[in-house]
Amino acid sequence: MIIVLEKRISDDKLEEVIKRLEDYGFTIHRSTGEERIVLGAIGIQPNFDIRKIRILDGVSAVYRITEPFRLASRDYQKENSLIKIGDLSLGSDEIIIIAGPCAVESEEQIMTIAGIIKNSGAKILRGCAFKPRTSPYSFQGLGEEGLKYLRQAGDEFGLAVITEVMEPAQIDLVAKYTDIFQLGARNMQNFPLLRELGKTSKPVMIKRGMSATIDEWLMSAEYILASGNREVMLCERGIRTFETSTRNTFDISAIPVIHKQSHLPVIADPSHATGIRDKVIPMARAAVAAGADGLMIEVHNDPAKALSDGPQALLPVQFSELMDQVKKIAEVIGRRV
Amino acid sequence: MIIVLEKRISDDKLEEVIKRLEDYGFTIHRSTGEERIVLGAIGIQPNFDIRKIRILDGVSAVYRITEPFRLASRDYQKENSLIKIGDLSLGSDEIIIIAGPCAVESEEQIMTIAGIIKNSGAKILRGCAFKPRTSPYSFQGLGEEGLKYLRQAGDEFGLAVITEVMEPAQIDLVAKYTDIFQLGARNMQNFPLLRELGKTSKPVMIKRGMSATIDEWLMSAEYILASGNREVMLCERGIRTFETSTRNTFDISAIPVIHKQSHLPVIADPSHATGIRDKVIPMARAAVAAGADGLMIEVHNDPAKALSDGPQALLPVQFSELMDQVKKIAEVIGRRV
């Protein structure tokens, strides 16, 4: 921790600040500049609340010098984390395509869509059985029945599956059917859920909270990593801004930012980020061009009748065209789909 | 729902849009302006996803005409909701003061603070036993032991108590000790938790999510109301913006906005909103001047040693001064503390 003192700080105040720091267990290193004194407080206390020092008289600014996350950082692990799901290796040169409907609506629906996406080259099937809906009056998902259909469709077409888990009490049930747990944006800081997912042995994909900074997002990953589960991937799905033309603002620059700070794979979800079908295609291409390790795309055979988020689902033919483009863009940057 | 069509829309497209609306169960009312045709789609479908229409060819804009929330709206209930807790009546002319430490740290700590706040006129004692912490390495609360101390301190000093519940599995335990459930900002859209709280018979205070719009916040209230619990209050605690001088941006205008749209009481929490002690006092005064039905203030007898959020806790003497000011401001607007 670095403490910048006010210009012309009195000796009394200076001593008080130093005493406080020592009481908190730090060793102090003083350095006197032309205009100000700067203190270095040495000692590893990753969760020390730096506001405790910032509010002291005579203190101008305080900076933390260690990131609050450790296991998720590139400092901790230089090489990319590879997450194995069957033959797949997320985080490798291969860009993995996850596709499927927003929600599992029926056996027929999920089987049809699974066939379509398999055919275009997707490797993982998505579909929610428990839907987090902002309205209590909306369709809330099929529950376990939906999980069964999803698993069945995955098995039938040789696709791994991913589905959302909404509370600790659902983990065991969902684990019976899924290959990957999805943690929704609204649960990014549901700490009891993070902790319980950390005790499972299946990969977890953490969607970025609507207003989460990248640091907080990595901190959520840290919760799972620290609880013992090392198979974590991140999913950018847009952040909330003042712009209302799109459902959210797709923060594509988060992809290279995370790749620099962390070894965890990053998936991009242009469907939730934009919320409107005709924006999904250009933004999916953009995410791949920016280095995403995977895409998550909503596809529906009959979007007009979808029970949730139909307007952002691609038609099968659009998905197939997108896959063609994405394959070529991947090659340009030395990767493959 | 109102559908504004593009200028010079072709007859084919117009018919297709109308057909779609009718298929979704709406009755259509056409109105032809100088430049454009506007359709009124009549039929009550509060959760209809209007993007389904917005993406149709020839559609320029779509507006919902019914708010998505019903039970929470002033349209549904003209008079303020009054929430009774013992002798207290939240939502009345009396502005209720909730105070206490961020977390219950020990029996002695909570007893000391309870005495201090009682003495200055607070009516409800706060203190968390389960702490949602962004870091897995931080103090996570005393658990049930903390709940016991909190209840004991409340009983000793004749204060009602409020504490946070973090997951459905904790509800029964917390209910044994608390008078009011606090739903934290990070759980504002934890739908399983909202639903379960809706089945209890104790009041719930919903903190605004860090990037929640007022509409979404009221929608979370709707979840609880729709599940059967009519005792809901809201707590403004700051939203995330680009400004970093304060922890969050305290959206005081949310107070009059909600009072217009809804009958539910609004509490203001300047401690979490600003995150720094010397900003809490002016912002607490401001919230009362703007019409808040209550304040939630963090107070600690020894903030420098607090296990969490010490830098935003008022010292006892500051809290006492604040109470004096707040009483006088309440009078100016015809209320009392």
Add this chain to the structure above:
Amino acid sequence: MIIVLEKRISDDKLEEVIKRLEDYGFTIHRSTGEERIVLGAIGIQPNFDIRKIRILDGVSAVYRITEPFRLASRDYQKENSLIKIGDLSLGSDEIIIIAGPCAVESEEQIMTIAGIIKNSGAKILRGCAFKPRTSPYSFQGLGEEGLKYLRQAGDEFGLAVITEVMEPAQIDLVAKYTDIFQLGARNMQNFPLLRELGKTSKPVMIKRGMSATIDEWLMSAEYILASGNREVMLCERGIRTFETSTRNTFDISAIPVIHKQSHLPVIADPSHATGIRDKVIPMARAAVAAGADGLMIEVHNDPAKALSDGPQALLPVQFSELMDQVKKIAEVIGRRV
């Protein structure tokens, strides 16, 4: 304009609302739904302040049905605007690359960089002679001397040139040297400047304001179009959000959004959007993949010594590699660089 009235509005209030609308010159069209009455106010008044109606008693919501901008809209002109600068045609299938230093620093510097970017395929040379700097103590540009060097470098290497104009009084001077006026983000709503640029006969590139919505940005274009200059292009350069890992959040989805709403070309500036060199390359690729009509990239032969924004300038070799990638991505979507 559409006016949604409150449920159970009294006849008196309803009449008062209608009277007000008629006084403002609208013809009223009433439509009675199951729960509410909706009024259509017919009459073209593009600048009518709809809050005038929103504050009336009994009004629940008001929607404008005509966009406030006209000349900039796709409704007004279906085909893309093509902006001709010599042989170049901005807005066509060819993606135009604009490159150069942030500021013109010396004759030698701009000549060197012009040669480098020409060699890699750029078509337009950028460089500021008047620098808008947030600090009064920073380098403010070379002024007319800088304009001369820029023009000279452009002529020498057969590149068109673009440079920023900061106030109406500079227009004539800048016009002597430049091919395209750049209007900076901080001046997006400098209305006297917009109006004067509208009277010139050279193309204007409008950078998006740091917190401008897409609608406001198009409205600034409208100012210039309405003043008589039809050669307007837009430049996305990032918006301000709570995320601080990048200088701004590059809103790439603005590209397809504008292409749908307007006929004007959109350029992307990943250098200012991200502010850090190693993020510029992936984001430049992403912008092209999303459909940008051009890129504006900062390049410097010796960024460590640059007088402004060196850290976001690409090295010549990086720029050359980027151009190779961008050419291939353009092909994937049926365009060329």
Add this chain to the structure above:
Amino acid sequence: MIIVLEKRISDDKLEEVIKRLEDYGFTIHRSTGEERIVLGAIGIQPNFDIRKIRILDGVSAVYRITEPFRLASRDYQKENSLIKIGDLSLGSDEIIIIAGPCAVESEEQIMTIAGIIKNSGAKILRGCAFKPRTSPYSFQGLGEEGLKYLRQAGDEFGLAVITEVMEPAQIDLVAKYTDIFQLGARNMQNFPLLRELGKTSKPVMIKRGMSATIDEWLMSAEYILASGNREVMLCERGIRTFETSTRNTFDISAIPVIHKQSHLPVIADPSHATGIRDKVIPMARAAVAAGADGLMIEVHNDPAKALSDGPQALLPVQFSELMDQVKKIAEVIGRRV
């Protein structure tokens, strides 16, 4: 400047970083912690672009230790700046009320309103003669005629006057009539205008840019102060966020934040911040309770017919009631209106 290096940085990289810093003219002070090396770079270069160091290999983070603004800071001047306008002293214990219409519309209008506000205790009359309008098709103000009416109304009722100046070329004209220059939110970073206002001898009120941080806002003040004009005050008018219930989000906490960082007075403008009449009153009270040195309130004798921003103007009777409340709140905090 403080440079935090990566853990396990190689000696080569370390030397390279140090060499770069020395080349830029800094003296280096090295301090070795348990996990990392931290460098202090000593030397006063307030405008040094710290990204130049942040992008070097082996650098983990860089912090500036001197604020970029100097003349505006409390470090530079401990006592509040007092701005004298006739008998008035802005920044003193007296809270100054500025009121009037958005725009001067006619002689009669401004005379009527001046009488009304004088009567309720306002000290300064506002009214724009040049209107920055987002639409080229809206009312743009009366120009010099408006300035004359404003001055005449001020003189008639013994009120000082404030009006907006939009470009350097208008300064001389506006100076003939006004007592205070208003710099609009959209011009907060119009640097040529800031510089020219710095050469005048009349006070300038800087409205906060819609997405300006407090630091940037103070930096704009610095421009004027550094150009020689020491009479600068700031005006909070709301910032842009994702919340759309109010026109902007009124950042009341900016008031105590600036009072801590700077000696300049802060005025609050709840009319533009909220944009809707019935929110202006509670927010005006809140701003005073939070410590504002003045209020700027829009008042109109016939808001329904106002040529601009009528919906946010108070009716005379509302303004009078507000003044009563505000006087009492001022007393509570030891000030007066």
